[in-house]
Amino acid sequence: MEGESKNRLVKRRLLNEEVYDRIKEMIADNRFNPGTHINVEKLTHEFGVSRTPIWEAVRKLENEGILINVPHKGVKIRELSFKETKDLYEVRESLECRAAGLGAIHVTDEILRKMEECLVEQDQVVKSLDDVAYSKSDDKFHGLICDASQNGLLKEIVCQVRSKTLPLAFRITRNLEDFYNLHIQILEAFRKRDSVAAEDAMHRHFAKMAELIRKFEKNEGEPAG
Numbered sequence: 001m002e003g004e005s006k007n008r009l010v011k012r013r014l015l016n017e018e019v020y021d022r023i024k025e026m027i028a029d030n031r032f033n034p035g036t037h038i039n040v041e042k043l044t045h046e047f048g049v050s051r052t053p054i055w056e057a058v059r060k061l062e063n064e065g066i067l068i069n070v071p072h073k074g075v076k077i078r079e080l081s082f083k084e085t086k087d088l089y090e091v092r093e094s095l096e097c098r099a100a101g102l103g104a105i106h107v108t109d110e111i112l113r114k115m116e117e118c119l120v121e122q123d124q125v126v127k128s129l130d131d132v133a134y135s136k137s138d139d140k141f142h143g144l145i146c147d148a149s150q151n152g153l154l155k156e157i158v159c160q161v162r163s164k165t166l167p168l169a170f171r172i173t174r175n176l177e178d179f180y181n182l183h184i185q186i187l188e189a190f191r192k193r194d195s196v197a198a199e200d201a202m203h204r205h206f207a208k209m210a211e212l213i214r215k216f217e218k219n220e221g222e223p224a225g
Helices: 002-028 040-047 051-063 082-106 109-128 131-149 152-163 173-191 195-217
Strands: 067-070 074-077
Touching: 002 040, 002 051, 002 131, 040 051, 051 067, 082 131, 082 152, 082 173, 082 195, 109 131, 109 173, 131 152, 131 173, 173 195
Parallel strands: none
Antiparallel strands: 067 074
């Protein structure tokens, strides 16, 4: 009986994690735009599960600052203010520049190979002007930088901060090549084990993002939708 109970708990935990990952992926794929409501009943039918794992995922995403559960109005994607967006990217810049500096020092041949493969994939994505596919490839590349840093706590914090940017809806189609070229510069710095060049390239990466945020704030950007 005890073994059966443990098995049920493990299965429930795995199901909760799967539902959480699927909802998070839907947000990353722009299935939901900032401010739009999430229909829990519809998700139960789409995923073929009960309400329980859906609400568990909602609570987790709410704690992460991605969703908001408004009384009498339902669950919706959080809308970040420009101040919140600016603050998030300032924190990300500080953390990820440090990760780049450490990564250039500690990078292994295996991670270098994965970074090179990622940028081959990214080159094709840039040519197809696919924002969503680029976002996934970008996330993978930045994850490899954190892996190279060999600092588990730094990677954990970076992942938490990056998750908070999921509700953002900037279109960067016209700038994909710029970001791709900056990734090339980061890779070159890693190949040379040059931590200063790696941090400099990462600073330029975030300076470009800050420029886009300022343009968006002035209604010069392209809102998603």
